[in-house]
Amino acid sequence: AQTVTQSQPEMSVQEAETVTLSCTYDTSESDYYLFWYKQPPSRQMILVIRQEAYKQQNATENRFSVNFQKAAKSFSLKISDSQLGDAAMYFCAYRRINAGGTSYGKLTFGQGTILTVHP
């Protein structure tokens, strides 16, 4: 079974600084997606960034970027120029793609990292 591990229950960063959230996963599959979701106090689940495993290039979305190390099964999220609105729980998630890319499985989530942003 696939597992996702976030080893940092809590992280903090000063406004305008950079912070990196860690995530490792375990799978025997070769084709899959990885995601970072943000859950602010409103509890809404918001997609931050996605990475397809077959792509070697790291995904980037504005101030958010990932460091995807497939061999090491590592998927960290870097937030640059942190803003107060970035304060939230961040979840790393894995989703396998079945052979042939014809169907997708469930999302498997890590336990989350609470990010605090100090003004």
Added chain:
Amino acid sequence: DSGVTQTPKHLITATGQRVTLRCSPRSGDLSVYWYQQSLDQGLQFLIQYYNGEERAKGNILERFSAQQFPDLHSELNLSSLELGDSALYFCASSPATGKINTGELFFGEGSRLTVL
């Protein structure tokens, strides 16, 4: 707005009771997923439906059941409720395979259940 609608947003009930949570997926999405998030916990997968059929089952208790109807909305039924069932229940949907699919799930705002 993700396009996924969940009702009710909040529900308070007593132990031993039964409740039904409802989910309407995004237009055109055939897959519906249910997740449970207990206080300060991660999201635990409960069950998945695809076009009316159960596709995958996770850590769903026998007291819980779900179904997806022909119009693709889904209901999660929770019975013989216990204090420990208090949680945020999320529904998520994703497009059918073969359609443009970016792999992500689209989440509703959740139904917060409090069992007293």
